[in-house]
């Protein structure tokens with residue numbers, strides 16, 4: 577399986593509910609590093625998984641919904657703990673929709689097999705969500 581990955585980062589504030597989170601129940605900030613990795617079994621006629629520029633643009637666009645936001649204040653996340661794992665899944669779902677709409681190329685959507693989204697919340701901790709794209 578071939579893969580192509582791009583990365584970016586975003587900054588947010590949020591708080592968690594539940595004693596398990598200790599001091600993180602208070603509002604705190606985080607800067608997440610994000611990697612998205614597209615997978616497909618064969619390359620296209622240009623030798624690509626998908627165009628890097630389009631993938632970077634897509635990732636930046638998806639992250640702009642969260643960047644510099646207090647996630648506690650976003651209606652879409654009302655009542656949710658926006659953990660690193662949860663956010664990896666949310667980013668996966670948004671990218672999956674945009675890929676199906678042609679964001680990384682009209683003919684590419686049907687050929688990409690899977691996507692892995694990795695969110696790094698610190699140098700020693702990260703989470704991921706991975707799933708099929710078709």
Ligand SMILES: Nc1nc2c(c(=O)[nH]1)N=C([C@H](O)[C@H](O)COP(=O)(O)OP(=O)(O)OP(=O)(O)O)CN2
Pocket residue numbers: 597598599600658659660661697
């Ligand atoms: N599985 C997860 N665990 C935790 C997450 C998460 O997103 N997924 N997030 C946090 C906090 O937001 C923060 O990143 C770390 O807070 P901290 O209080 O330092 O948590 P630690 O578990 O690293 O340390 P403690 O000694 O337990 O306070 C926390 N956990």
